[in-house]
Amino acid sequence: MPCCGPRSSLCCLIISVWGIIMLSILGGLLYIDSIAFIEDLGIEDTETNPNATYENIKDHFEYAAYNCWIACGLYLVTFFISLQQFYSNKRAISS
Amino acid sequence: MGTLFRSEQMTLCQLFLQSEAAYTCVSELGELGLAMFRDLNPDVNAFQRKFVNEVRRCDEMERKLRFLEKEIKRDKIPMLDVGDNPEAPQPREMIDLEATFEKLENELKEVNTNAEALKKTYLELTELKHILKKTQTFFDEMQESGMGDDSTHLLGDEGLRAGGQAPMKLGFVAGVILRERLNSFERMLWRVCRGNVFLRQAEIETPLEDPTTGDNVYKSVFIIFFQGEQLKTRVKKICEGFQATLYPCPETPADRREMIGGVVSRIEDLNTVLSQTTEHRHRVLVAAAKNIKNWFVKVRKIKAIYHTLNMFNLDVTQKCLIAECWCALEDLDRIHNALRRGTERSGSSVPSILNRMETKETPPTFNRTNKFTRGFQNIINAYGVGTYREVNPAPYTIITFPFLFAVMFGDAGHGLLMTLFALWMVLKEKGIIAQKSKNEIFNTFFNGRYIILLMGLFSIYTGLIYNDIFSKSINIFGSGWRVNKIGPYEKDITLDPVHNYTGPYPFGVDPVWQISENKIVFLNSYKMKLSVILGVGQMLFGVILSLWNHRYFKNYLNIFCEFIPQIIFLLCLFGYMDILIIAKWIKYSGADSGCAPSILTAVINLCMFSFTKIENCPDFYVGQEYVQKALMIIVIVCIPWMLCLKPYILVRQEGKKKFLIRATQENNSNQKDEHSGDQVNDVAVTIDGGHSMGGGHGEHGEEFDPMNTCIHQAIETIEYCLGSISHTASYLRLWALSLAHAELSEVLWSMVMKIGLQKRGVWFTGGIIMYFIFAFWAVLTVGILLIMEGLSAFLHALRLHWVEFQSKFYKGAGYIFQPFSFEIILDEASAEES
Numbered sequence: 070m071p072c073c074g075p076r077s078s079l080c081c082l083i084i085s086v087w088g089i090i091m092l093s094i095l096g097g098l099l100y101i102d103s104i105a106f107i108e109d110l111g112i113e114d115t116e117t118n119p120n121a122t123y124e125n126i127k128d129h130f131e132y133a134a135y136n137c138w139i140a141c142g143l144y145l146v147t148f149f150i151s152l153q154q155f156y157s158n159k160r161a162i163s164s
Numbered sequence: 165m166g167t168l169f170r171s172e173q174m175t176l177c178q179l180f181l182q183s184e185a186a187y188t189c190v191s192e193l194g195e196l197g198l199a200m201f202r203d204l205n206p207d208v209n210a211f212q213r214k215f216v217n218e219v220r221r222c223d224e225m226e227r228k229l230r231f232l233e234k235e236i237k238r239d240k241i242p243m244l245d246v247g248d249n250p251e252a253p254q255p256r257e258m259i260d261l262e263a264t265f266e267k268l269e270n271e272l273k274e275v276n277t278n279a280e281a282l283k284k285t286y287l288e289l290t291e292l293k294h295i296l297k298k299t300q301t302f303f304d305e306m307q308e309s310g311m312g313d314d315s316t317h318l319l320g321d322e323g324l325r326a327g328g329q330a331p332m333k334l335g336f337v338a339g340v341i342l343r344e345r346l347n348s349f350e351r352m353l354w355r356v357c358r359g360n361v362f363l364r365q366a367e368i369e370t371p372l373e374d375p376t377t378g379d380n381v382y383k384s385v386f387i388i389f390f391q392g393e394q395l396k397t398r399v400k401k402i403c404e405g406f407q408a409t410l411y412p413c414p415e416t417p418a419d420r421r422e423m424i425g426g427v428v429s430r431i432e433d434l435n436t437v438l439s440q441t442t443e444h445r446h447r448v449l450v451a452a453a454k455n456i457k458n459w460f461v462k463v464r465k466i467k468a469i470y471h472t473l474n475m476f477n478l479d480v481t482q483k484c485l486i487a488e489c490w491c492a493l494e495d496l497d498r499i500h501n502a503l504r505r506g507t508e509r510s511g512s513s514v515p516s517i518l519n520r521m522e523t524k525e526t527p528p529t530f531n532r533t534n535k536f537t538r539g540f541q542n543i544i545n546a547y548g549v550g551t552y553r554e555v556n557p558a559p560y561t562i563i564t565f566p567f568l569f570a571v572m573f574g575d576a577g578h579g580l581l582m583t584l585f586a587l588w589m590v591l592k593e594k595g596i597i598a599q600k601s602k603n604e605i606f607n608t609f610f611n612g613r614y615i616i617l618l619m620g621l622f623s624i625y626t627g628l629i630y631n632d633i634f635s636k637s638i639n640i641f642g643s644g645w646r647v648n649k650i651g652p653y654e655k656d657i658t659l660d661p662v663h664n665y666t667g668p669y670p671f672g673v674d675p676v677w678q679i680s681e682n683k684i685v686f687l688n689s690y691k692m693k694l695s696v697i698l699g700v701g702q703m704l705f706g707v708i709l710s711l712w713n714h715r716y717f718k719n720y721l722n723i724f725c726e727f728i729p730q731i732i733f734l735l736c737l738f739g740y741m742d743i744l745i746i747a748k749w750i751k752y753s754g755a756d757s758g759c760a761p762s763i764l765t766a767v768i769n770l771c772m773f774s775f776t777k778i779e780n781c782p783d784f785y786v787g788q789e790y791v792q793k794a795l796m797i798i799v800i801v802c803i804p805w806m807l808c809l810k811p812y813i814l815v816r817q818e819g820k821k822k823f824l825i826r827a828t829q830e831n832n833s834n835q836k837d838e839h840s841g842d843q844v845n846d847v848a849v850t851i852d853g854g855h856s857m858g859g860g861h862g863e864h865g866e867e868f869d870p871m872n873t874c875i876h877q878a879i880e881t882i883e884y885c886l887g888s889i890s891h892t893a894s895y896l897r898l899w900a901l902s903l904a905h906a907e908l909s910e911v912l913w914s915m916v917m918k919i920g921l922q923k924r925g926v927w928f929t930g931g932i933i934m935y936f937i938f939a940f941w942a943v944l945t946v947g948i949l950l951i952m953e954g955l956s957a958f959l960h961a962l963r964l965h966w967v968e969f970q971s972k973f974y975k976g977a978g979y980i981f982q983p984f985s986f987e988i989i990l991d992e993a994s995a996e997e998s
Contacts, residue, residue, distance in 0.1 A: 084939055084943075091938075133921040
């Protein structure tokens, strides 16, 4: 049963495809501690011990990577829902 | 030279068509679409032309078809559009078509009038039925309260006695009125009759169909009781005024019952008749819907052919039609073939003749395009259709336009999205064309799909050079900068190019700049210089293209008096600046960067004839001061060269020509004196003289005016000299827009995407926040960065081509070749419909 229109389901479909691809790559990059994202992680500079600082940074990176992968999983769900919606809309139009 | 570089070589042709073969020949040419007919009788108004009758008949047929189409659309019958392209029918078939349309139209009109009359009766009957049913309840109420009984009076016997009147007889009228009018109707009744009438109303729940408009309307039944004739006339007048329909309503219950029975049976009869009528109408329309597109094409083709025939001249003998048309030299064979086919089809034995004509008129500009080059040619034509056989900027635009766009739109991520969108349009091309989308914005994008594709691909390239992918850099080859110090954690480290720099990054900008604080300062200097180099390069290319124009038009004076000083001017000022920029990049390293000269100061000094030396530093190169002064002197010399030389030479040439003409005239008069007796020879000589003079003027076009030439040259010189300075500055928009784009995408990332990457309390909240943040970021990326920024970069790239590039060589003073082609005519007609 279509519960959102053909346009909105197409829009969700495109965003979820983009989300799945981009967030999985982003998660991977964060997981291997890509330096480009260091300013985005909100790391507070409280530790004085270099080792503790290093651990703190690693922790933040890992956490951000999981964020991305969880969102990626949610987009996978969105993808299938919107795909189903898209096809049921198509069938509703053609019939 | 290929046709893409210049417009096609055109020729004016004269056609002699036998009257009986003219129709088929023009029809063949219309299918071919390669000839542009000239109107040979522009002074004759539309009503006095030869085939005005046929055109009128076609108009009439078209009107009938449109009527049919409207009816088909009203019944929501799908029209079959198989996209077939029937040939233009023979003139004799026109009569058949006319008869068919006439029959269809009459049939339909008859059916419509019948249906309308039937519907009107139906409406009246249903209203009557409702009245009878509803009023029944009023009368029943009356019965219960005893009011309907004539024998009992309101006041009983007392009243009779007191008033001494005869028993009152209440009259009534019943009718139907539009529901929204009811309120005002009631108020009006009350006021006019001073409250002496009694109105009861009941709503008809089911909507009734208005027979004329076909709309559903809601109505109410009313019944008005009153006393006396005077009130009756008043009430009737008011009813008339409110367009209420009154129906006769019998007074006794038995009559009413009988009437209702009659009405119901008549309604049933009417229903069967009505359904048969609509079925018949439907059948007619379905049959018409199958052919209607085909008919439209046929009628439009016939009409177009007669329109074209109207432009032809009649031969004195009335046996053949004479036409003139422009066509490309290359297409002559195909046109010959089409004419032969047309003559064969018409069965005429005399072949049609095609003659090439010599003319002094400028031919139309015709650039042959395919689906890839069309978009680019349209960009050029939007500025101005090229002068005949002028250098066409389109082939260069195919590369420079997407490239300059990409310089401003440099982000590999955004470029990738754009490429994917364009790729989808390119790959699904046929399906999208078949769909015939009515969305104007989408159609604009679709027509420019190949431009967008190239813009996307170039943006990916420049994005990789700028090392920007959604404002993030990637480090593939390993940054050239090293942090040698390993010690306690510090927030900021300053890297010294002498000690920490190992070598340039192999491709594009070093990724280390993304996390540096002076990224913008570094990129500004780089992008500014880059845009000046690109700009000067493009302008130089434009000036060089003007050489091809001068050579083609054999305008050698312009080469020496315009092209050479122009190119020297540009090279000495801005070419020198470009060399300085590149030399500075090569010569100075981190160690002696203190001695690097400022380019801007160097150029200002160049113009001011001054020279500033940096303390304790060697010169940029030996003899810089003298070279710069020499360059400036050359630049200054170029200005009077451009300004004065050409008008001077032209004035001298004109003087010589006048002298020669005077000399020949004197010669002629001398001859006249010698042969004063010979009358015939005398006349011949004067005619000859007149001819040679006329010919000489014809080549020049108009009278030579030295003042005009001087002013024209002065304007051109000033425009070029000031232009090349302001245009160079104008290319800085490449830097400005690229900076704006990079900053905007960085801000979007750090303001939006950053929220999703933060650490939160519970492990899954971050993921859910990321889910929504990403959608938000994606929408903003498409809306702001791709569409808005893309449009602005497109606009600026357009301006750089139209103004900065094309002003160097492109006149754009031609007129476009519009061939007589059925394809174009049918497309226009279908575009008008929607």
